[in-house]
Amino acid sequence: xxxRPELRRQYDLIESFQPxxxxxxxxxxxxxxxxxxxxxxxxxxxxxxxxxxxxYEEKEEEQWELNTYVTCEVLGWRGVWNSEERRRRAxxxxxxxxxxxxxxxxxxxWAAARMMVDKKHISLNELIxxxxxxxxxxxxx
Amino acid sequence: MKxxxxxxxxxxxxxxxxxxxxxxxxRDMPNIxxxxxxxxxxxxxxxxxxxxxxxxxxxxxxxxxxxxxxxYYIVRFRQKDLWEEYPFERDTxxxxxxxxxxxPVGH
Numbered sequence: 001x002x003x004r005p006e007l008r009r010q011y012d013l014i015e016s017f018q019p020x021x022x023x024x025x026x027x028x029x030x031x032x033x034x035x036x037x038x039x040x041x042x043x044x045x046x047x048x049x050x051x052x053x054x055x056y057e058e059k060e061e062e063q064w065e066l067n068t069y070v071t072c073e074v075l076g077w078r079g080v081w082n083s084e085e086r087r088r089r090a091x092x093x094x095x096x097x098x099x100x101x102x103x104x105x106x107x108x109x110w111a112a113a114r115m116m117v118d119k120k121h122i123s124l125n126e127l128i129x130x131x132x133x134x135x136x137x138x139x140x141x
Numbered sequence: 142m143k144x145x146x147x148x149x150x151x152x153x154x155x156x157x158x159x160x161x162x163x164x165x166x167x168r169d170m171p172n173i174x175x176x177x178x179x180x181x182x183x184x185x186x187x188x189x190x191x192x193x194x195x196x197x198x199x200x201x202x203x204x205x206x207x208x209x210x211x212x213y214y215i216v217r218f219r220q221k222d223l224w225e226e227y228p229f230e231r232d233t234x235x236x237x238x239x240x241x242x243x244x245p246v247g248h
Contacts, residue, residue, distance in 0.1 A: 040172040041180060048181040048224070082202055089175045089203035 017097050042092045043099035065105040072108050081115050090115055157212045157240070163189045164246040165216060167238065175203045178242050186246050187218040190235055198239040211239040 002010070021035075031039065061069075072086055081090075090111030091099060099107065116122045159165060169183040170176075177199040193213040201208030220232040 037172070042172060042176060045176075045179050047179050082205060084197075084199055084202035085205055088177070088199070092175060 043096045068105040068109045159189045165243040187216040190217040191215040
């Protein structure tokens, strides 16, 4: 079980994800036109936003990333999803905070799991049980 | 796989609406759920640089909706038309759209 202090730190972290336009009330009665348009902006459309220079590096793919790639391709071959659903729309469905916060292939594998549940190939509880099982197996090592 | 099933086309196989050199304006449609038409080109006028191919449109394919094929175009914009502060007069930017995102512009 998560200790209460750990739980508090977790809540602190979640709170830090609050939009930069922080409002005390989390259920706005009304959003201005520009704010609504900003909320509807798809996360992958990053052009035009200010940014800082980042260090360019040739990062080798890690094994989990290659596994994710192959898993997603196989799901495509099996007709579970097409590339636009997969790489693009499902990634965008993460929402802004997660989209910008997750590793590239982290988005993919999240999207794959979501699509499997959405399209009723697995139930959400099957997925939850499997993640728990794998996690406990991993922790025993 | 999906593509093989899609035989019909949205404009009934009609010829492409635009040709290379035509001036077009990108429609400023509302965003909801998904699009690939960038925010910074909305309402901006550019020139058709290439008629590329016919394909499913992103807003359909993203939801596996059987919407038929549409002509795609590469459109060239002046960077200065996209970004007021852009420093070089002659630089351009090219990007691609399906036909329904574009409107003709009178000369």
